[in-house]
Amino acid sequence: MRKCTVTAASNMSGETYEYLCDKVRRKFGDDIAFTRITDDAIVGGFVLDLNGHIFDLSLATQLKAMGKHLREE
Amino acid sequence: MRQVSELNISAFLKQKIEDFSVAPVEFVRGTVTTSGDGVVRVKDLPRRLYGELLEFDGGVMGMALDLDENGAGAVLFDSADEVKVGDGVRGTGAVAEIPVGNNVLGRVLDPIGRALDGAPFEPERYYPVERPAPTVTDRRPVDKPMQTGILAIDSMIPIGRGQRELIIGDRQTGKTTIAVDSILNQKETGVICVYCAIGQKASTVAQVIKTLENGGAMAYTAVVAATASDSPAMQYLAPYSACSIAEYFMEQGRDVLIVYDDLSKHAVAYRTISLLLHRPPGREAYPGDVFYLHSRLLERSACLSRGRGGGSLTALPIVETMENNISAFIPTNVISITDGQIYLESELFHSGVRPAVNTGLSVSRVGRAAQTNAMKKVSGTLRIDLSQYREMAVFARFGSDVDPATKKLLDKGEGLVNLFKQGKSSPYPLSRQVLLLLAYSQDMFTGVGEKAFPAYLARFLAFLSEQCADLCEVIDETGDLPDDVKTKAEERFKAFGRQA
Numbered sequence: 001m002r003k004c005t006v007t008a009a010s011n012m013s014g015e016t017y018e019y020l021c022d023k024v025r026r027k028f029g030d031d032i033a034f035t036r037i038t039d040d041a042i043v044g045g046f047v048l049d050l051n052g053h054i055f056d057l058s059l060a061t062q063l064k065a066m067g068k069h070l071r072e073e
Numbered sequence: 074m075r076q077v078s079e080l081n082i083s084a085f086l087k088q089k090i091e092d093f094s095v096a097p098v099e100f101v102r103g104t105v106t107t108s109g110d111g112v113v114r115v116k117d118l119p120r121r122l123y124g125e126l127l128e129f130d131g132g133v134m135g136m137a138l139d140l141d142e143n144g145a146g147a148v149l150f151d152s153a154d155e156v157k158v159g160d161g162v163r164g165t166g167a168v169a170e171i172p173v174g175n176n177v178l179g180r181v182l183d184p185i186g187r188a189l190d191g192a193p194f195e196p197e198r199y200y201p202v203e204r205p206a207p208t209v210t211d212r213r214p215v216d217k218p219m220q221t222g223i224l225a226i227d228s229m230i231p232i233g234r235g236q237r238e239l240i241i242g243d244r245q246t247g248k249t250t251i252a253v254d255s256i257l258n259q260k261e262t263g264v265i266c267v268y269c270a271i272g273q274k275a276s277t278v279a280q281v282i283k284t285l286e287n288g289g290a291m292a293y294t295a296v297v298a299a300t301a302s303d304s305p306a307m308q309y310l311a312p313y314s315a316c317s318i319a320e321y322f323m324e325q326g327r328d329v330l331i332v333y334d335d336l337s338k339h340a341v342a343y344r345t346i347s348l349l350l351h352r353p354p355g356r357e358a359y360p361g362d363v364f365y366l367h368s369r370l371l372e373r374s375a376c377l378s379r380g381r382g383g384g385s386l387t388a389l390p391i392v393e394t395m396e397n398n399i400s401a402f403i404p405t406n407v408i409s410i411t412d413g414q415i416y417l418e419s420e421l422f423h424s425g426v427r428p429a430v431n432t433g434l435s436v437s438r439v440g441r442a443a444q445t446n447a448m449k450k451v452s453g454t455l456r457i458d459l460s461q462y463r464e465m466a467v468f469a470r471f472g473s474d475v476d477p478a479t480k481k482l483l484d485k486g487e488g489l490v491n492l493f494k495q496g497k498s499s500p501y502p503l504s505r506q507v508l509l510l511l512a513y514s515q516d517m518f519t520g521v522g523e524k525a526f527p528a529y530l531a532r533f534l535a536f537l538s539e540q541c542a543d544l545c546e547v548i549d550e551t552g553d554l555p556d557d558v559k560t561k562a563e564e565r566f567k568a569f570g571r572q573a
Contacts, residue, residue: 049102052101052102052103052104052117052161053099053100053101053102054098054099054100054101054102054163055097055098055099056097056098056099056100057097057098061098062095065093065098066090066093069089069092069093070086070089070090071198
């Protein structure tokens with residue numbers, strides 16, 4: 001069984017969490033056990049950690065990327 | 074930055090934000106399997122780039138140097154204590170970069186661009202620390218002098234803009250002094266300087282910075298420092314970072330002088346990393362690619378073609394020898410990479426000849442192509458004069474009676490040796506060098522005697538400033554010594570001779 005950790009900035013609603021888990025299962029298979037944690041450092045959005053494979057859709061990372069994009073000539 | 078000033082700023086920002094697309098950042102999180110002495114191995118971290126920056130849990134940064142199918146060997150930039158076995162690590166997809174631009178001048182940075190001088194620092198833009206060297210077609214021959222202000226060097230071992238001239242010698246022979254004096258001599262010449270300290274004592278680096286500040290050189294100089302207490306990874310990275318800073322200015326069409334102080338400590342740092350990464354040791358335990366370590370760095374020095382902006386990057390790498398052994402592994406490597414060497418000898422240094430340049434073993438492969446006409450006219454016979462003097466001086470030791478011709482040769486040679494003695498942080502401008510050598514050819518320094526020489530030279534330099542200012546101006550402006558200027562100078566020298 002693979003492990004998947006869902007990190008959000010604040011408590012995600014049950015409905016959103018289930019929707020997210022469903023999407024992950026459809027893409028990667030059913031043998032995934034989900035856990036969820038909260039970390040306000042990510043500001044918003046969420047981060048998925050699937051057995052060390054990270055999908056980062058957090059607002060903190062996006063803001064960082066936008067900052068870099070703005071500095072580029 | 075120019076783009077921003079030319080456009081309406083808010084429209085520019087709006088456009089940039091519109092261009093930005095939100096996409097998930099996908100990466101693999103690896104695990105640290107071993108950690109020690111600033112070197113770690115990580116697993117489950119496939120598809121990494123060579124030299125990619127890795128971010129460890131807790132924010133410690135490192136660089137991937139050994140890649141295999143599933144993991145990597147990496148060096149840490151910060152304290153190794155903060156990384157433990159089992160910690161997570163992610164590849165950033167970026168290679169190490171260093172801030173470049175005009176605002177690095179006057180600053181002291183570490184090899185990853187953090188300001189070490191305590192003042193706030195807002196980087197303008199970044200360059201990767203490892204960049205390809207200019208190609209053959211991007212270059213043009215070296216033909217313009219890079220004046221060091223040191224008479225013995227500028228007259229006999231001329232350095233050209235875009236050249237790589239090694240400064241080699243035992244410890245405490247004045248290697249750093251020559252490099253720092255060369256930086257000081259670039260004041261008001263438009264040349265940008267970069268001083269890179271590798272594995273030096275922090276107090277030594279502080280002393281160099283103080284000298285540069287006192288000489289007003291920090292306005293056009295950037296310092297990159299990885300001291301002896303920094304990790305081997307930082308010491309390994311330092312010269313590449315400094316070179317990127319210098320390349321930025323070269324690509325803007327500027328002439329740049331870079332000092333690597335020193336590459337023997339750099340090789341030692343790389344050897345440490347390689348041994349900790351379990352790479353097979355070779356001669357003197359250095360890894361097999363230690364030649365490439367320095368050749369790829371020094372090849373980045375160039376005199377760019379007009380099409381590439383015409384800038385140049387002159388390198389003064391320093392290598393420390395043990396017991397004057399220039400045939401050790403690293404010295405021979407760097408000698409073969411560079412376009413000449415200034416060899417400093419401890420015997421000369423201790424006998425009071427400073428700078429302690431051994432003119433027999435020192436050479437500049439660019440040669441006279443990188444000398445002004447004025448210098449060419451007055452320095453033609455110096456090497457021969459000096460070697461004849463040394464040869465005669467050896468024989469003269471055996472007997473006190475020498476014929477008048479030999480006596481004159483010995484006196485003249487002694488005068489030249491004394492003339493080449495030059496104080497720390499007191500470079501001569503081109504005009505003074507030319508007139509001093511012209512005076513030497515007129516036997517102005519013959520028979521002065523070693524003890525009386527410093528006072529005599531000081532009087533002569535004062536005389537040049539007072540009585541020959543107009544001639545100095547012509548020489549400095551044109552880089553030439555026209556016949557009429559030469560004649561006038563010779564006449565005025567006679568007047569000085571009568572006063573003396």
